[in-house]
Amino acid sequence: MSSLEGYRGEIRELLELAGVDIGDEIELIVNGERYRGILISRYELAEPGYIVIKLSNGYNIGIRVKGRVEVKKLSGVGKPIFKPPARPRHITGLPKVVVIGTGGTIASRIDYRTGGVRPVLTADDLLSIIPELSTIADLDATILFSVFSEDMTPTDWSSIAIKVDEYIKKGVEGVVIAHGTDTMGYSAAALSFALQKPPIPLVFVGAQRSSDRPSSDSAINLMAAVKVAGHAPFAEVCVAMHYWHSDDVIAIHRGTRVRKQHTSSRDAFKSINCEPIAFYRDGEIQINRGDLNPRGSGEYIFNPKFSDKAMLLKFYPGMSPDIIEAIWSRGYRGFIIEGTGLGHVARKLIPILEKIIKDGVFVGMTSQCYYGRINMRVYSTGRDLLKIGVTPLDDMLPETAYVKLSWALAQSTDVDEVRRMMLTNMAGEIGERSRPSEAKTI
Amino acid sequence: MMVDYKEVGLRVGLEVHRQLDTKCKLFCSCPTESKDFGREIVFTRWLREAQSELGEVDPAALFEAKKRRKIVYHTDDKSTCLVEMDEEPPHDLNPEAIEVALTAAILMNSNPVDEIHVMRKIVIDGSNTTGFQRTCIIAIGGWIETLGKKIPIQTICLEEDAARIIEQKKGEIHYDLRRLGVPLIEISTAPVIESPREAYEVAKYIGRLLRATGKVKRGLGTVRQDLNVSIKDGALIEIKGVQELDLIPRVIELEVVRQLHLLKIKDELMKRGVSEEEIRSQPIVDLTEIFADTNSKIVKKKIVEGGRVLALKLPKFGGLLGLEAAPKIRLGAEFAGRARAWAEVEGIFHTDELPGYGITSQEVSEIFKKMNSSSIDAVVLVVDEEDRAREALERIRERAIEALYGVPSETRAARPDGTTIYMRPRPGAARMYPETDIPPYPVKPDYLERLKKNLPPTLDEVAERLVEKYGLSKQVINELIDMERAELFEKIIQETNVQSTVVASILTEHVKSLKRDGVRVEELRDEHFLEFFKLVSEGRVAKEAAPDILRWVSENPNRNVSEAIEALGIRTVSLDELEDKVNRLIELNKEVVQKNPGKAISIIMGELMKEYRGKIDGAKLHSIVSSKVYGQTN
Numbered sequence A: 001m002s003s004l005e006g007y008r009g010e011i012r013e014l015l016e017l018a019g020v021d022i023g024d025e026i027e028l029i030v031n032g033e034r035y036r037g038i039l040i041s042r043y044e045l046a047e048p049g050y051i052v053i054k055l056s057n058g059y060n061i062g063i064r065v066k067g068r069v070e071v072k073k074l075s076g077v078g079k080p081i082f083k084p085p086a087r088p089r090h091i092t093g094l095p096k097v098v099v100i101g102t103g104g105t106i107a108s109r110i111d112y113r114t115g116g117v118r119p120v121l122t123a124d125d126l127l128s129i130i131p132e133l134s135t136i137a138d139l140d141a142t143i144l145f146s147v148f149s150e151d152m153t154p155t156d157w158s159s160i161a162i163k164v165d166e167y168i169k170k171g172v173e174g175v176v177i178a179h180g181t182d183t184m185g186y187s188a189a190a191l192s193f194a195l196q197k198p199p200i201p202l203v204f205v206g207a208q209r210s211s212d213r214p215s216s217d218s219a220i221n222l223m224a225a226v227k228v229a230g231h232a233p234f235a236e237v238c239v240a241m242h243y244w245h246s247d248d249v250i251a252i253h254r255g256t257r258v259r260k261q262h263t264s265s266r267d268a269f270k271s272i273n274c275e276p277i278a279f280y281r282d283g284e285i286q287i288n289r290g291d292l293n294p295r296g297s298g299e300y301i302f303n304p305k306f307s308d309k310a311m312l313l314k315f316y317p318g319m320s321p322d323i324i325e326a327i328w329s330r331g332y333r334g335f336i337i338e339g340t341g342l343g344h345v346a347r348k349l350i351p352i353l354e355k356i357i358k359d360g361v362f363v364g365m366t367s368q369c370y371y372g373r374i375n376m377r378v379y380s381t382g383r384d385l386l387k388i389g390v391t392p393l394d395d396m397l398p399e400t401a402y403v404k405l406s407w408a409l410a411q412s413t414d415v416d417e418v419r420r421m422m423l424t425n426m427a428g429e430i431g432e433r434s435r436p437s438e439a440k441t442i
Numbered sequence B: 001m002m003v004d005y006k007e008v009g010l011r012v013g014l015e016v017h018r019q020l021d022t023k024c025k026l027f028c029s030c031p032t033e034s035k036d037f038g039r040e041i042v043f044t045r046w047l048r049e050a051q052s053e054l055g056e057v058d059p060a061a062l063f064e065a066k067k068r069r070k071i072v073y074h075t076d077d078k079s080t081c082l083v084e085m086d087e088e089p090p091h092d093l094n095p096e097a098i099e100v101a102l103t104a105a106i107l108m109n110s111n112p113v114d115e116i117h118v119m120r121k122i123v124i125d126g127s128n129t130t131g132f133q134r135t136c137i138i139a140i141g142g143w144i145e146t147l148g149k150k151i152p153i154q155t156i157c158l159e160e161d162a163a164r165i166i167e168q169k170k171g172e173i174h175y176d177l178r179r180l181g182v183p184l185i186e187i188s189t190a191p192v193i194e195s196p197r198e199a200y201e202v203a204k205y206i207g208r209l210l211r212a213t214g215k216v217k218r219g220l221g222t223v224r225q226d227l228n229v230s231i232k233d234g235a236l237i238e239i240k241g242v243q244e245l246d247l248i249p250r251v252i253e254l255e256v257v258r259q260l261h262l263l264k265i266k267d268e269l270m271k272r273g274v275s276e277e278e279i280r281s282q283p284i285v286d287l288t289e290i291f292a293d294t295n296s297k298i299v300k301k302k303i304v305e306g307g308r309v310l311a312l313k314l315p316k317f318g319g320l321l322g323l324e325a326a327p328k329i330r331l332g333a334e335f336a337g338r339a340r341a342w343a344e345v346e347g348i349f350h351t352d353e354l355p356g357y358g359i360t361s362q363e364v365s366e367i368f369k370k371m372n373s374s375s376i377d378a379v380v381l382v383v384d385e386e387d388r389a390r391e392a393l394e395r396i397r398e399r400a401i402e403a404l405y406g407v408p409s410e411t412r413a414a415r416p417d418g419t420t421i422y423m424r425p426r427p428g429a430a431r432m433y434p435e436t437d438i439p440p441y442p443v444k445p446d447y448l449e450r451l452k453k454n455l456p457p458t459l460d461e462v463a464e465r466l467v468e469k470y471g472l473s474k475q476v477i478n479e480l481i482d483m484e485r486a487e488l489f490e491k492i493i494q495e496t497n498v499q500s501t502v503v504a505s506i507l508t509e510h511v512k513s514l515k516r517d518g519v520r521v522e523e524l525r526d527e528h529f530l531e532f533f534k535l536v537s538e539g540r541v542a543k544e545a546a547p548d549i550l551r552w553v554s555e556n557p558n559r560n561v562s563e564a565i566e567a568l569g570i571r572t573v574s575l576d577e578l579e580d581k582v583n584r585l586i587e588l589n590k591e592v593v594q595k596n597p598g599k600a601i602s603i604i605m606g607e608l609m610k611e612y613r614g615k616i617d618g619a620k621l622h623s624i625v626s627s628k629v630y631g632q633t634n
């Protein structure tokens, strides 16, 4: 029953013996010094040998446990009694939007007593924390699963796709998918292929600052996502995240064109090789391009299967052919290579690539340059790679190409059919025009 | 008014905040003082407090939440990085700052904690981009002794300084982000101080101890004192942001006057038999039509903008709102402070001060008539957008009810004249939770031992050293130390050849006399003095020009001394020009020079001073003239 999170060894025994738990008020006497406070869990990476308490002034301190130590329980934890505020008044005539949680906490509450943060799980709770949402849509919320975004797999993409399809069939007017940001771009690409030309907008949303802090970007991103899901005239799989450091503009990126470009900043997500499809500003949607799938186009295709036999390989100088050989021998059926520049790898890799292509493995080429389009006809290495059957993937993002290949391999076992799919623009993943970069002033 | 502070039961606790002069900020590698600014960055944010697990509402948090404002930050990319912008997790605690804080703790006999834990203290007014201030306890307990009294220390904390407010508008607040993250030490004393003078002495003493570390910043905006003031039957009032030491006694004196005044009003209201229900039951009435043709500019302007004039009767409050215990200390001012802070309204009037502000006696009698009241009552009017005006009057109603019970406990802000203004309700238990981005920081016993063995000299020791080294009186040296100019003094002596007595007298006497004349001498920075003395040292300007130059620079703090000289038309004289002039004067007075060189020198000096007073140092001029005159006679 005792959690004593973070405490190990002797100190844990000492605390267990005294019958105390995290959140209890305790008295601690170390070599005659007397301390009183609430027992706090121990930071995982901190060195052992300390007990952490919260003093009556709210501060935590660590006390070194050495010499004569006595622990006394003064009072137990009163389980926090949560009184959720009343749900805001229901406004009729708003579009039905569902928020599907997949991990990451889009909203949370803090237990100031122990410092614990609890994620918000229900629509009512979400609305009590971000009441503005009730003026944007008739909101429902559900938790599909709670997975760290780095732990997501192609199977999880399928689960999300199936859940979203269920809601589409139930007749909701928009779906918001709350997702951890690290691999949100991959999942957005996955849904773009699994649910092509959907009848309603499917909007991914996340937060770069956790929702327990007052400065979290989660609330405003969520408002933008719900607005787009419920009201946008276009029905695209997209990602709603901050456009810049400011809270005033949210960019709506196409799911197949978006990449997390920064480890921590709110504006981490950028549309690559194209502009965002729309912006959200002052509560309104501003459309930024024309070639968008309209709501209810009637062309919806649902295909939620993904294969786990695709591989994304970043080429680096000195890469050995053995690596490709080893992966191939494990039964992988398709490779997306992040080549250099216009789409190259070292010449010494050509024989092994030729060998696996002959064996029926799909090999697609993208570039590790984040911007621009590949062209394998300019230099002889490129031409040689084309000759052995490497498929050039134009200006597709490597991550998107990998996701698409995972999807294509689940649709067909015929490599020619896979190649045809890879070269067909299905969800805006291939662009025809390359944009000039923005002017920079020095 | 003479107050016997013992009799009124005055108790004051101090919280002294001081910026540390470390190389880097507390949680990133940005400088604590940027010499030049980089590319300008302006960005906007909104803050919303994550709800407590218990669903409790903190009064101070509610206050800020109600006022949800757009927050605009201004900065540049040399002064701040992504950490201050809340776009990157904080880096580890700055060890240099911890060392200064631990040294201060040792000097104050306080017990350093075994392990430092950084906390997030919720502050959602925008002064921190995160919505919380990062703070940690460095040491607990301890004492200092001054004027023969032991003052217990409660805690010594290290925290990040907040962003500085530049501007507030309706629904919008602007901050300069550059200060955010500068390490700040906070020393809290127990509330045992019993007089305004004692508070001053304790604050001064703490300041001296901190400065002994050699790692605290000096000058405008580097020190802020918060005062917790209470009297018997009054309330605990938290007064924020007293920047100048000299202001502390005045702020406390006025706070005591304010609390006594509120207690007096309470007694009077009791005598008049005012009840809470009576105040609660008063309706808010729209009086806009009375002012259809008003001559009052402010009322007219607000009505034209679509505002309404709303009124609230405060039964039997007549005469009490305008009653003044000291300048600005009136119940009316309390009401206005509350209304402004909560509802951001401008036009607030009450019948005790009317007719006035262009409102005529006829309009006043209309007000009384419409409100079904007479001069025994007070009527408060607010003219603004209807919602805001209503909110303001509700806040005033609440404050009026509090008047029946004496002094409401609140957080107030100090103003430069020593008066205070309502800021927000006092916060409940601090809303703090651990900063999980920063690992705990152990304070090892052997490290503490090392610090204890290598303590910096106390300021008394510094004073002794300076007296010995520069041959100045102890009084002058102590003055330099108290004015926080001792470091600068030494620097000037090292870098120029101006006499130490001259430097000391300009840094102390001249500056003090300028201050007495109302010159904002706090604006004078080290660079200003250094430049001035360098110019004196080079003979480019006379030391006599100090008052004019320093006055000008105080008024133009972003300019330098050379610019002051130019603006003031102080012509600097080249040595060549001067020698030329002296030679000519010697030629003119040839006879006297030969017969009575002493007299000749004074004649020539008289002539020269007519032209060069304030432009060149008199002593220097004298030495040039006498060497030339005596050169002639030999």
Ligand SMILES: [Zn+2]
Residues within 6 Å of the ligand: B025, B028, B029, B030, B079, B080, B081, B082, B083, B084, B181
């Ligand atoms: Zn920084």
